[in-house]
Amino acid sequence: MDADVRAWLISQLGTSTDLADLDTRYTRLGSSRAVALEVLRERLAALVHDQPSTLSVSGVVSLSFSENIKAIERQITALENGEPPAPDDPGVNGPDDGVPDGYGIVQLVPRPRR
Numbered sequence: 001m002d003a004d005v006r007a008w009l010i011s012q013l014g015t016s017t018d019l020a021d022l023d024t025r026y027t028r029l030g031s032s033r034a035v036a037l038e039v040l041r042e043r044l045a046a047l048v049h050d051q052p053s054t055l056s057v058s059g060v061v062s063l064s065f066s067e068n069i070k071a072i073e074r075q076i077t078a079l080e081n082g083e084p085p086a087p088d089d090p091g092v093n094g095p096d097d098g099v100p101d102g103y104g105i106v107q108l109v110p111r112p113r114r
Helices: 003-013 019-029 032-050 066-080
Strands: 054-057 061-064
Touching: 003 019, 003 032, 019 032, 032 066
Parallel strands: none
Antiparallel strands: 054 061
16 A cells, blocks of 8 residues: 555544554455445444444433434445545546547637628
C-alpha cells in the first residue's frame, strides 16, 4: 500500500484506525475501496448488534446512536457507488483514465451566412 492509498483510507476511516490492520486487509483484498467498505461494515455491525440504538434514563440522560448508524450507512452507499474516487481505482490518474494521449485537432469551419 502506498502513501496515497493510506492517506485516502485514513480520510475515510479516521485517524484512530490501526495502520497495521489496514495493511493486512489491503494485502488480502487488493483495493482501498474494499478495505474501507469492510471496515465500515464491521463498525456498522458493531453499532447495530452490540449496543442498543437508544439509551434513556428518565430525567438523567438520553443517548441515541441512530444518527451514527445512518451516517455509516450513507458512507457505505457512497463508497459502493464509487464516491469519492480512490487512488487505486481503475482509471484514476492512470493510463486508462479516459484522457486521450497526445493532442487532438479540431477543424473550425465557417457557417454559411443567411
